[in-house]
Amino acid sequence: MNRIRPLTIPLVAAALALPTAAAADSGGLSPKQLRDHGWICVTAIGGVHCAPPGTSLPPTAPTVQLLYFDTTDPSSADATLLGAETLLRSDLLDGQPCPTEPTGEYHWIGDLGGGVTYYGCHRVELSPYIANGG
Numbered sequence: 001m002n003r004i005r006p007l008t009i010p011l012v013a014a015a016l017a018l019p020t021a022a023a024a025d026s027g028g029l030s031p032k033q034l035r036d037h038g039w040i041c042v043t044a045i046g047g048v049h050c051a052p053p054g055t056s057l058p059p060t061a062p063t064v065q066l067l068y069f070d071t072t073d074p075s076s077a078d079a080t081l082l083g084a085e086t087l088l089r090s091d092l093l094d095g096q097p098c099p100t101e102p103t104g105e106y107h108w109i110g111d112l113g114g115g116v117t118y119y120g121c122h123r124v125e126l127s128p129y130i131a132n133g134g
């Protein structure tokens with residue numbers, strides 16, 4: 001029996017719980033909409049990254065799911081959603097593949113301020129974004 005990763009379910013459920021009228025008014029999902037629904041949105045590594053309610057930032061959890069946007073304004077109502085990112089604590093990385101990264105591997109992110117280091121896996125093709133330090 002296939003199982004959906006437990007961390008994916010809350011991320012998807014929270015995103016789907018946003019009012020569709022609000023999404024229609026602004027043209028799509030935005031950091032402002034997420035913040036209005038309890039998400040934490042911060043500017044980091046060239047764009048806004050948003051974490052679901054209950055996620056601590058800076059992170060220390062084994063994995064963290066984020067949505068990221070092409071803006072540096074965490075209150076933006078019209079930013080472009082670039083995709084999702086999974087952060088994996090570096091002590092747990094054991095050769096897991098990330099087929100959506102240009103290298104096929106998780107990329108080094110480092111310490112995000114919580115004293116714990118992470119690797120990241122983006123869910124979209126971000127070659128220019130990664131090349132610019134993302």
